[in-house]
Amino acid sequence: MEITPETIEYISTLANLKLKEEEKVQTKKDLEQILEYIGIIQELDTKSIEPLTHIVQQKNVFREDEVKESINREQILKNAPVIKEGCFTVPKAVDA
Numbered sequence: 253m254e255i256t257p258e259t260i261e262y263i264s265t266l267a268n269l270k271l272k273e274e275e276k277v278q279t280k281k282d283l284e285q286i287l288e289y290i291g292i293i294q295e296l297d298t299k300s301i302e303p304l305t306h307i308v309q310q311k312n313v314f315r316e317d318e319v320k321e322s323i324n325r326e327q328i329l330k331n332a333p334v335i336k337e338g339c340f341t342v343p344k345a346v347d348a
Contacts, residue, residue: 253287255280255283255284255287257276257280259283260276260283261276263279263283264279325338
């Protein structure tokens with residue numbers, strides 16, 4: 253694939269970039285180099301290599317959810333300065 257000035261202009265428009273002329277020249281060189289690397293990679297024989305889904309082959313280490321006894325409501329509210337209808341009462345944060 254050939255990188256033309258129109259291609260650089262199109263890509264810079266898509267990326268919402270305003271490139272100076274010297275930046276366009278450098279971008280053209282960079283993109284040509286990237287495409288050259290891709291061409292080299294495409295020449296490799298990868299038929300015997302299994303696809304990789306993630307670089308770290310790690311299993312899920314999360315524990316199973318278990319229903320357990322919770323802390324007693326009276327125990328929690330024991331230290332509250334003000335209680336109303338079994339809940340904490342706090343000062344207003346916003347006046348409407």
